[in-house]
Amino acid sequence: MNLILDKLKTIFHGKFDDILSNNNIKIFDFSKNTTNILEIKDGQKLDIDLGKANAEEKKLVKERIIDLMVQSENGAFLSADSFQKTKKIKSNLPTGEDEELLKFYKDKLKLEMYKALEASLVVRNAFKKGEEITDLKKDISKLYPTFGKNICNLVTREYFHTHFKDLYDSMIEDQDFDINLYQRKVEKIVQSLPYTVFVTRYRSYDDLSGEVRFKLEKLNKYGAGRLLLHGLGRENVSATLNLLEEYKDDKSITIQKELNPGGTIITATLIF
Amino acid sequence: MKLGNITFSKNVREDILELFGKSLDEEGFIVEKDDTSQRVLTPKGEEIHIDEWAGVVKGSEAFVKNDALSLIELAKKLE
Numbered sequence: 001m002n003l004i005l006d007k008l009k010t011i012f013h014g015k016f017d018d019i020l021s022n023n024n025i026k027i028f029d030f031s032k033n034t035t036n037i038l039e040i041k042d043g044q045k046l047d048i049d050l051g052k053a054n055a056e057e058k059k060l061v062k063e064r065i066i067d068l069m070v071q072s073e074n075g076a077f078l079s080a081d082s083f084q085k086t087k088k089i090k091s092n093l094p095t096g097e098d099e100e101l102l103k104f105y106k107d108k109l110k111l112e113m114y115k116a117l118e119a120s121l122v123v124r125n126a127f128k129k130g131e132e133i134t135d136l137k138k139d140i141s142k143l144y145p146t147f148g149k150n151i152c153n154l155v156t157r158e159y160f161h162t163h164f165k166d167l168y169d170s171m172i173e174d175q176d177f178d179i180n181l182y183q184r185k186v187e188k189i190v191q192s193l194p195y196t197v198f199v200t201r202y203r204s205y206d207d208l209s210g211e212v213r214f215k216l217e218k219l220n221k222y223g224a225g226r227l228l229l230h231g232l233g234r235e236n237v238s239a240t241l242n243l244l245e246e247y248k249d250d251k252s253i254t255i256q257k258e259l260n261p262g263g264t265i266i267t268a269t270l271i272f
Numbered sequence: 273m274k275l276g277n278i279t280f281s282k283n284v285r286e287d288i289l290e291l292f293g294k295s296l297d298e299e300g301f302i303v304e305k306d307d308t309s310q311r312v313l314t315p316k317g318e319e320i321h322i323d324e325w326a327g328v329v330k331g332s333e334a335f336v337k338n339d340a341l342s343l344i345e346l347a348k349k350l351e
Binding site: 028029030031032049050051058061065066069070074075077078079080081082083085086087093115118119122135139140142143 | 273274275276277279281282283287291326327328329330336338339340341343344348350
């Protein structure tokens with residue numbers, strides 16, 4: 001820190017010695033000041049207004065401070081907003097179990113989906129600490145409009161910690177397994193999240209049946225036209241088939257089923 | 273890599289760009305000051321709009337974007 005103050009002293013030749021001798025300065029921010037090139041704000045921030053500096057001073061600030069920091073000191077020179085955002089991301093990067101999870105998916109998901117998963121884990125960690133996550137979620141949705149928001153929600157609900165791992169373990173047992181099939185399946189489920197019912201043995205049949213009916217009514221109203229049922233494991237495949245039975249005579253609904261050869265994975269689409 | 277304790281405010285972004293020999297084109301993308309048809313690219317080859325610009329990191333003055341994905345890559349390199 002003193003290094004920067006010392007450099008500023010050599011650039012401004014005694015003009016601001018009173019300010020530059022202040023040992024409380026911890027942060028340096030290039031900004032607009034009201035009167036001088038250098039002004040102390042909030043007791044510990046030194047604002048540097050290059051608009052008030054002459055050409056030689058600007059050149060020296062670039063060479064002796066910014067270049068020194070970026071090149072020699074191996075630092076990042078960021079806008080104040082990006083600085084805070086990077087700090088927040090750094091403190092929420094995946095570690096421990098999350099790192100293991102990323103290792104598991106590294107060679108299984110398409111790169112885009114993998115990157116979105118990593119970012120969603122950062123969002124989840126920040127959310128757990130009660131930090132503001134709107135900005136981060138918005139970024140992920142903007143970069144991946146078809147699945148960004150959904151993957152954040154699925155990660156928060158831990159579907160990547162359990163369900164999609166189990167899905168891989170089940171699919172790999174099929175003789176004609178191909179990683180592209182797994183990638184397509186994950187994509188389909190993630191993209192269809194608002195129109196998906198996950199059939200799981202942790203929920204009663206009546207509860208699942210109610211959710212299917214509720215979502216069908218809602219989707220009918222908003223014209224989405226399809227609902228995905230996804231079941232993993234024999235018990236859930238059986239429950240899914242029973243749910244489909246409820247609609248077999250409904251002429252307004254067409255049912256498409258994808259069942260793996262082992263009968264352990266089902267993805268059914270109700271089209272209406 | 274370190275985060276450092278030097279930042280710049282939104283209202284001086286163009287002054288900072290000038291220090292690096294850059295300016296903005298009519299659409300607000302960062303360009304080389306001496307060849308304004310040449311848009312500056314991130315290490316991934318993306319053009320950078322001024323509103324998406326996070327700052328500069330080591331590596332031939334690599335310009336980085338301010339979206340979560342770009343900053344995650346940066347954060348992973350920080351000590």
